[in-house]
Amino acid sequence: MTTLIQYASLHPTPWKNGGGCTTEILASPPGATLDDFDFRISLATIAQSGPFSTFPGVDRTLSLVDGGSVVLDVGNERRVALSDREPVVAFPGEMPVSATVDGIPTVDFNVMTRRDRCSHQVERRVFRDYSELERRSALTVLFLADGDTLTVHSERERMSMVRFDAVVLDRDENWVLEAPQATVYIVDIIPEEDGEGTTWQ
Template sequence: GMILDIAGRPAATVTKTSAPLSFPADVPTQAALIAGPITDLNVMTRRGRMTHAVDRLVISASTDIQSAADATLILCVDGEIAVAGAAPVRIGPRDALLLGPDALKRRIEPARPATLFLIRIDRIAAND
């Protein structure tokens, strides 16, 4: 994990089990590793043009995800999952599946317990 020092906020500890932490990319930020190298995930969208939401899911049974977003990214951190669809897709650790706006509901079947990030990205309508 790491400790993030984001200007104007108390220091935040981020680990594999933490909820995603949102902060603006244009403020001074420093990080200190807690116990050696890590792999982190940063999602950035252009402020005023796009929005995004990041959810961390740990699943061990069939799970339905719903998204009306313009784009939905399923990132498998660990484990292995099958994502139902016209052509089912299997993804493993550090694999991702990008879904378009027509993918309103998908069933995820884990082969074993899996940790995922579900990232939803939308255009802001006033910018179309």
């Protein structure tokens, strides 16, 4: 079933360290905590420099969608500067990561999957006027990262989105996206063949 998730209906939760907040968009299973989710899609506001929480056994993709730039030190392996030019980074959740902000809080689109249950792919797409989309996995989520409005329609349904809204797309539909200009993220959640508890399929 196609589901529109309106950002205006969501509620941010402050981080324990006071350095920002998180707004959950979608998680499975329903009611899952940060310790037992199969997957979690959220928006994170990074207001201060500091370390990220670690998530052993989890793969993460973080995408800058608003605000200033942020520099991530990922373990001892690499330093990544997220900006409008290079907005996306992927890393294992058990890796120690520290963020340095430039004084302007950032808003980041965060996808996490527990790797013994499922994996994910994230596509960033920038378009004008229209774009076509097919659902490609057990679960596909469309997120409007930039743009005032976006119309999503198939032969059977039509929905209007505003910035930071998300849509969980139906498996059997082909979709057309229409907007004067938009940046969207398309998230595919792929279950592991031997995963247990993937009730979201």
